[in-house]
Structure formats: C-alpha cells, structure tokens
Amino acid sequence: MRRFYAVGLCDALGLGMYLSLSVLFLDRAAALTNQQIGIVLGASGVASLLGAMPIARAAERLGVRAVLGALFAIRCAAFLALSAVSSFGQALGAAAVAGLLSRGIGPLIESGLISRVGDAQAVGTLARLRTLRNAGMAAGALPAGAAIAGGAAWGYRAVLVASAVLFLCCAAVCRGFPASAAAPGGPGGPGGRARILRNRPFLAITALYGGFTLSALLLGIGMPLWIVQQTQAPAWSVTLIQLLNTVIVVVLQVRLSRGSERLARARALMCLGGLLAGLGALVVPLTVLGAGRLDLLVVVGAAVLLSLGELLITAGTTGAALLHIPQGHKTGHLAALNLGFAVTTVVGPPLISTTVSWDWAGWVGWAAFFTTLGLLALRVPQPRSRARREQVATVAA
The missing domain is CATH 1.20.1250.20 (MFS general substrate transporter like domains)
Structure with a gap:
C-alpha cells in the first residue's frame, strides 16, 4: 500500500x-x-x-x-x-x-x-x-x-x-x-459499460455525488467572487478560507469517514453534509448586515460549514458507492463515480458565477439545492447481498 x-x-x-x-x-x-x-x-x-x-x-x-x-x-x-x-x-x-x-x-x-x-x-x-x-x-x-x-x-x-x-x-x-x-x-468493453448502466443505485449515488460536489466549487469559486465584489472583507480572506478548507480536510478526513462502510451511517453522513452545505450557503449573504470584521467572521463561518459538509459528503458517497460495486469491477465503477465530479467541474463554474450575481437569492437557491440533495440521500437503497451481486455479475459477464 x-x-x-x-x-x-x-x-x-x-x-x-x-x-x-x-x-x-x-x-x-x-x-x-x-x-x-x-x-x-x-x-x-x-x-x-x-x-x-x-x-x-x-x-x-x-x-x-x-x-x-x-x-x-x-x-x-x-x-x-x-x-x-x-x-x-x-x-x-x-x-x-x-x-x-x-x-x-x-x-x-x-x-x-x-x-x-x-x-x-x-x-x-x-x-x-x-x-x-x-x-x-x-x-x-x-x-x-x-x-x-x-x-x-x-x-x-x-x-x-x-x-x-x-x-x-x-x-x-x-x-x-x-x-x-x-x-x-474483468472484461472491458461494452459489457463493462452495460454493467454500470444496469446498476441503478450506483448511478443514483454518482448523480448525488456530482450534485453534492458543487458545494466544493461554491467554496472555491462562488465565495471568492462574493468576497471581492459584495463584501468589505479584506481580499486576503480569499486565501484564508482556502487554507482553512485544506487544514480541515487534512485533519478530519479520516476521522469523519469512520463507519461509512455501513449504509445507515453513509446515508446519515450524506444527509448531514448536504444540510451543512446548505446552511453554509445560507450564511454567506449575511455579510450585507455588517462590514469589515463582521464580514470576515461571516465568510470564515460559511467556509467552515461548507468544508465540513464537503468532508461528510465525500465520506458518505464513497461508503455508499463501494457497497453497490460488484467484486472485481471497482476500477470501472470508481471511474464512473469520478466522472460525476468531472461533469460538475465543467458545468459548475459558469453556473456558480451566474448565480452569485443574483445577490442573496442565488445563495438561498443553493441552500435549498443542497438541503434537498441531503434529504434525497436518505433514500439510497440497500445493496443486494454479496452473493447475489456476484451471481448477477457472473451471469452478466
């Protein structure tokens, strides 16, 4: 290893x-x-x-x-x-x-x-x-x-x-x-694609993951734009929130992922992560109520909430996805899961930069979006038994 x-x-x-x-x-x-x-x-x-x-x-x-x-x-x-x-x-x-x-x-x-x-x-x-x-x-x-x-x-x-x-x-x-x-x-080619496309619970988790990861882009793109265009927080606070995000991820990533190999725990992590991301988005426009130091406190608080949400989302979606991957086919399925994030990195930046210009309404919209995803995560289905999954994979091959 x-x-x-x-x-x-x-x-x-x-x-x-x-x-x-x-x-x-x-x-x-x-x-x-x-x-x-x-x-x-x-x-x-x-x-x-x-x-x-x-x-x-x-x-x-x-x-x-x-x-x-x-x-x-x-x-x-x-x-x-x-x-x-x-x-x-x-x-x-x-x-x-x-x-x-x-x-x-x-x-x-x-x-x-x-x-x-x-x-x-x-x-x-x-x-x-x-x-x-x-x-x-x-x-x-x-x-x-x-x-x-x-x-x-x-x-x-x-x-x-x-x-x-x-x-x-x-x-x-x-x-x-x-x-x-x-x-x-296992065999590659069309059979591998068909196996993934037939795995509907996994595809649902992939879609959730793609939507959830917009919270990371919101922190990396939306908040810097908001800070320099709409607040009186110092410009160096952009660097501060990125550094804060890195520290939180490095310190807490392993600890918060514990137990996510159980679906109940994975669902709870995804739900809580979505709620925290939604709360973080809802906090950002509160900068209109203050100035200077208060703006800095608001953006730091929002960054902490979004960072914690990102960690919980990653742990939960990873744990849930692994439970729905047939033995011997992790490579293709992990690539498909990563593809959900890749699509987000293409469509996310223009979407986020546009909604930031909507003032507080854009942030409220993102809060509702992440909260909805968090609640939907509670409906991720139980995986079939290991034996049944292996039997289906063998028949499909």
Whole structure:
C-alpha cells in the first residue's frame, strides 16, 4: 500500500504545482489572450470527460499496474511539451493530452489501493489517500507561488518541468506495484459499460455525488467572487478560507469517514453534509448586515460549514458507492463515480458565477439545492447481498 500512497502524494504535488499557476502560465509565459486561455482550459476539461471510462476499461483488460505506468509516462511527456509551448496551437494540443489523462489516473490509484482490502477497510484507506493528496496539492502551491512572485517566464516553465519529473517518478514507482494490483478486474468493453448502466443505485449515488460536489466549487469559486465584489472583507480572506478548507480536510478526513462502510451511517453522513452545505450557503449573504470584521467572521463561518459538509459528503458517497460495486469491477465503477465530479467541474463554474450575481437569492437557491440533495440521500437503497451481486455479475459477464 505504501507505494500507492507514495504515487498518490507525488501525483498531487505535481498537479498542485500546475493548477496553482496554469492560468498565469498561459498568460505570461505562453502569451495567450484571455479568449485563447479559456479555450485551452475548456478543451482540457472536455478531454478529461472523454478519457475517464476508456482508461478504466483498458485497466480492467490490461491491469492497473501496466496502464497506470503508461499514463504517468505520457503525462510526463505532455507536461514537458506544455512547459515549452509558445503558441496557441501548441498549448491547446499539450493541454488536451494532459486533460485526457487527468480523470483516469485517480480512479486507477484508488482501485489498486483497495484491491486487497474489504469494504470495511476501503473507505478509511481512501480517506487516508485523500488526506495525503490534499496535503500534496497544498504543498505543490508553494513552488508555484515562488514562480508567480518572481514573475519570470522561465520560472513558470521550470515549475512545469518539475511537475513532469514528479510524474516520471510516479511511473517508475508503478513498476514496483504488486502483481495482485495488476490483475485485470474483468472484461472491458461494452459489457463493462452495460454493467454500470444496469446498476441503478450506483448511478443514483454518482448523480448525488456530482450534485453534492458543487458545494466544493461554491467554496472555491462562488465565495471568492462574493468576497471581492459584495463584501468589505479584506481580499486576503480569499486565501484564508482556502487554507482553512485544506487544514480541515487534512485533519478530519479520516476521522469523519469512520463507519461509512455501513449504509445507515453513509446515508446519515450524506444527509448531514448536504444540510451543512446548505446552511453554509445560507450564511454567506449575511455579510450585507455588517462590514469589515463582521464580514470576515461571516465568510470564515460559511467556509467552515461548507468544508465540513464537503468532508461528510465525500465520506458518505464513497461508503455508499463501494457497497453497490460488484467484486472485481471497482476500477470501472470508481471511474464512473469520478466522472460525476468531472461533469460538475465543467458545468459548475459558469453556473456558480451566474448565480452569485443574483445577490442573496442565488445563495438561498443553493441552500435549498443542497438541503434537498441531503434529504434525497436518505433514500439510497440497500445493496443486494454479496452473493447475489456476484451471481448477477457472473451471469452478466
């Protein structure tokens, strides 16, 4: 397991370095226009949606170890190419290749990590991985910040080269994964897709997860826009709430996930997470009642509620989803679950930026949305027995 944790941490460091300066890199080092930057980032996001399931099917056919090693090698090459771009076409091509892999790698790390543990241990194992990855993303922002402070084009390019080196290290570590982690999980292709599409409770959980994760985007996009446009809170409070979110996730992720391998607990976590996210959204417009320090207290309180809601939602949906995944088919199902979040990252930003402009009505709408999802989570059905699930999976294959 240590190798999987190492790969997850190293991958997060590289991504944290890139994500912290991607927009400024395309602006200041690649000299793209704002419109071109939007197209490049949009193409990367769309490519990530297209790549997730084919990558999962390849891993089920060829094995996690082989596919994951190849993906990291390709990602290394893509980031090296991205570090050297000097035109719109070059940036578009490199970013599209990098994006194509982005939603496929995470589920492979997760499925390989939990391939040798039971459902009772899987949720805690994944929670520890997410804790490491969040810490890695935060640490990756440090060298990116240094490059941004320096302002030199070569500094931005050097950070991307460093990210590429980290991905190459990940590829090397993957070669040492145990053989059991490389064993294919079942036939790929259309049969795998049909198995997931027939799993209606899992699809419902995936849809819930996609909707729930809008709370994380609301914290990362909606609140910064609200703070700088509608409040008298200091601009540095944007950084403060992001740092606060990271600390809460790192400290509480594992602790709050305990017991979520039981459906009753998973339902309760999802419901409470939705209610906390709704309450956090409802608190934000209270900034109109005060100024200065009071505005700062309000946004910090809202950030804490949204962060706690995010943790409970992640733990609950992960636990519930694992209970509805047939044995031997975790890779494809985890990729599908991740796809729910990937779709959210594409449609969420324009939706959130639009509703923030609706003043308090937008936040009340989000509060009602998350509260409704929380109540719906209580209706997630019980999984069929392990024996019955295995029998159905065998017949379907």
